Amino acid sequence: MMFLFSRPFLFEETGSGRRIVSWRVWFLIWLLPGMFALTAAGLAGWTGLRYLTTVPGEGEVVRVYDWPGETIFDRGTVNYGPVFRYEFAPGEETEASTGMSSPAWNFEIGSRHAIRFDPRAKGNVMLAGRHNWFVAAVIALIALVTAGPAWWGTGGCGAGCITGVSRAERAARHGGVKPHPTGRGMGVTPSRGEGRR
16 A cells, blocks of 8 residues: 555656646545545436436324434434335235434424335335435535535646646646746747747
8 A cells, every 4th residue: 555655656757857746646635526526416316316316295293212312413413213104005004114313303293294105115215304405405415515625726726836847847748748938828930030029
């Protein structure tokens, strides 16, 4: 793993001997926000697929399980997992939980709530609401927050912010055009007989 932090891996040499940041650095910088973005997209897609493959219904609360929170996010609170009775098919009732829990789901026994269920097979039901998108939204927000520094380093600021190499020099290295001697940009050396106009 040490080669990931070695100079040859993180930096490249220009023709003039100056160091510029390797493309591998930009990959590593964008890796974290990219992973968060893919995770958020995957969770949102999975939730959307569940909405497309389920039908709306109404469930009656028959039991509510409770247990204390054990993670850093819900420690000190009590989580509730309701069990609903609903009509799976005409004249056929069944019971199912959401497979999830929340401190806000301490429903009264006998209360009725909007749910979604898969009409093809009995299984966990969905309690309708925006909470189904909450995890994906939080992860997407984290992706945006971590993408800010990544964009500043690679797009908004550029390689020169880290190495002192100008954009012209970096472009010259990859494009084969010699940077202007003043460092203002990319220039072309005029041929003999040409001058300023």
